[in-house]
Amino acid sequence: MKIADLYIRVSTDEQADKGYSQRDQEERLRKYCEINHIQVRKVIYEDHSAKTFKRPSWTKLLGILRKSRGQSDLILFTKWDRFSRNAGDAYQMIGTLRRLGVEPQAVEQPLDLSIPENKMMLAFYLAAPEVENDRRALNTFHGMRRAKKEGRWMGLAPIGYKNKIDESGRKYIAPREVQSDIMKWVFKELAKNIFSTEQIWKTAREKGLKCSKNNFWTAIRNPMYCGKIFIPKYKDEESQLVMGQHQPLISEALFYDVQDVLDGRKKIMRTKIKVDDRYPLRGFVICPDCGRMLTSSKSKGRSKYYYYYHCSGGCKFRQKAEYMNDKMFSEIGKYVYSIPKLNLFKEVITSVYKAKTRDRIGNIQQLKIRLQDENNKLSKARELLLCGDIEADDYRMMKADADKEINRLEAKLTSTITDTQNVEPLWDKAISNLSQLGYLYETGTTTQKRKIIGSVFPENLTFDGFEYRTTRVNEAIKYISLINKELSGNKKGTNSSFLNLSHQVTSEGFKPFHDLPSNNCLFSCFNFIGNL
Template structure:
């Protein structure tokens, strides 16, 4: 009696469009095994796209086959599009299974690998799903491009906005608070030319904004926040800038001021700490080890700057934290009283 693993797969998109069901596929495969006297060892249920074989359940299936001494004779599925939607990767996986002495069989599209002419039918069965995927992707990208040209945002709303559905059933984006005000503040603070990008991000994170360093950099370069939607270039058209129908968070002038700073045409006026205020005792105190004068400087750590008084002699070990030294100096001053 032959043995088999059953593999049923559906993607969320297919379930919504075509009503495919894992239960329906599984039921048909079980009936096929009962009719053809095939023993079912295990059933693998997948909810993942078939664009490649980097799927959790499929990888577990291959690991199970390699691990067990007695391997199944077949891997059964309904159609070849349940197996793969990529022709090149499908042929590679078929070869891997053949090396493991396991045969892949689609019960609705049977292929006899012992007959050379059957390879033509296999090529057709594998090519049709890939062509469907490519056509669907092209239609989707064309639709998103048309939406951008009309000033509509077709995808997930950027930070500071949220996706909503209008009374006409069409989606649109609207400002989301408090993120919208935080984004507006980010542009305003950076446009002053006083703070760097990391400093502005830290200020907003203290205010509650959750945004990674890389995404914050992209955020400041995104014209969507001033009401402009970009239509990316393709083989026939160049990059286009379209006035969006969404509510902008900042003015175009503020956005372009920020871009000038980002491109390096204007260097921000970074505030420099006054060393005389930070180290008022510099040049006054003497090192207890070599009796040379103490100077002061700041060391940059991972999260902050740390200030120290240290000896002017490079090899001297005299080094004192600014807080402890100032505190002890003030304690000594408190002991002094005028007659």
Template structure:
């Protein structure tokens, strides 16, 4: 209800014996376009001793026959409004079937009007790059939806949790427009004329991942971090593989590696075994004679490869900057030739300058990365470098890859210290174990 009408009703209820007043409006379609709500409002106004009155369509509500005219005057606006709404809905549906997107552009895109008056949407930087990055991270399967949303929000994307969940399920970003079902047609998917941000294969891959049981996935990911050695340890009594679980105490939770056998009661504190393994990694160093070889491998495989990648990205950004400057030049020429007015020119210039600003930030960032690569060229960790140093900074997948190369063997059931590590045969040529 209109707040002014609410105040009016409250004032009139305090003075029920005030003289009759009238509310004036031009026609009944200005009073209401919903016949149900109109009758409800007329009844409320009568209780307040107020008479609604249309200037161009006067009706005396005290005459019984006027009820018919009132019903006609109230039903016609509702019918016109419904017809107008259906016409608009059908027009939007026809536009979607042609691959066009009617209405406001989704996140990552912006609405544009060409100099000839045609409307279309184009990717909006840097939001488009953030959305593409989000799909790529989800496709790896290493992050949950919430984790990716938090990471991309730190990059600069402004998107709520609900909108992000809708975003990653929207086929619009892979070039597909969804046409909702109605009473005549089923749901349809057509190829849009806009520029997609991701490929259809990437979109389908992400859908397969996010449609799994997310709660179960989050719990499993959490347990993996607590039990990096699960699957590599064997029970010292029955020689079965040890699994991991969390025991709930009165005031805290305690992770344990335990045997999978029904009769075996082998249980070992996960924290102590994890610490024991990390102590073993601290004693594994790279052989001095392997430093020079690994230095060349690092330069060729990491630094130079990254530098080439950053150089290609810098080249693409410079090309995009040149295109935007060309667009500004064309817009200026259209304005001088009086093909567009000053307002359209100002809007185009503001939009292009905003894109140039974002591209300049990306160019500065990628240039700094290239400088960092040049500074790292030829560098290598000191001679005190141990395998534990990269291990502690890796995610659970990286840690398990290292465990697969430096596999723990048996351990003391009392002290929970590992007896030794089984080192990969190839790695044993370039690393050494020091007590």
């Protein structure tokens, strides 16, 4: 009497659609064994897909067959699609079973595989379920692609969002509380280009962000955060971005600024370093002798360690970290003004800011010219294609490049045109922070100290042993220093127009190497100060 193992496989979809229940299959197989006088040794139940043979129960059965050869003659299943839905893998597995002395057989599609002609029927039985699987996968792919073109996000919600279902049963994604706010903060910090991406990820984790480093990198490259859905290239269709139906977390302009930082197209203002409580000035101060960035280290004395800033090159410049840190605290203190004075500055600087915003008109014109140039290039490429001067593949490559640049320019243009931000609402917080800047620096964490230094001094500093020097300070603070100097020199109510004052004046105690006219927007400067 032959001995057989019964293999029963079913997936949830098949059980619902075709009635392939485990009980039904077992009844058919046992009835077949009873009629043909076959002894049943083991019944194996499987609930995995038959696309591959990487299935838990099948792997376990194969291991038993290899360890105990000769204890089973047959592996029985109802149909060949229960065995496999991949013809190539099925042929290899049949060969493996035969070498183990076991014959696979479908009781409802019996084949004597020793007869060569029956291999044609086996090929048909194996190919039919594989074709069915491929058709189902293709239909699913086209359905998902069509949904993406409609602006719907498919699959699990990305970081900062959650999957939801409305009353009609339609699935969508919506911002997740806390997580979405952290992702907004992440993009803003990346755009500033002060800290490294890994530092921002670690800080975001401390704030409560739940994601791995790889998922974080994928997220900050994903245009869905600015409301766009990416549709990859498929056959003759080029890749494209479509407007999503979900709520964006950031603007397109901010997203593209972050991409510029990640791609290295945005100027790096200073070296990105790891934060150390003893060296808040690292990455801000350069060597006065050779111009290289100062690094830091500690030296062991007889009873304790001593901490120093020193040149990273071959220079002999070396200063105690405590001394330089104290000098920086004194330098920050030079920019502390009383609230009455700051209120007086408010009116003057607000007027200056409004005058400077007129420069946006020129920026808008430049963006429009660049946008028109890209559209002209695209039109020219289209004409060359119609005339037969270029191939269709070349045109598709040119169109993809042009579309990418056009999307970037349109986002910047939209941001510039709709930028109606007012500097006045920032004043209350900025005045409060400037009036106690020294206290905020002294009591703040190392990260907060570095943020204050970076806000006050946009360019690198040098230290000659007695005082700090820099080429430029924060635009808002520069205006305040200028107005304060003019007010101090204005005797007996002499009338003076602050709007015509030079922008080149720096605070007393700073000796700039050379005067550099600043084109930075005052709004961002006040925003920095207001958010210290």
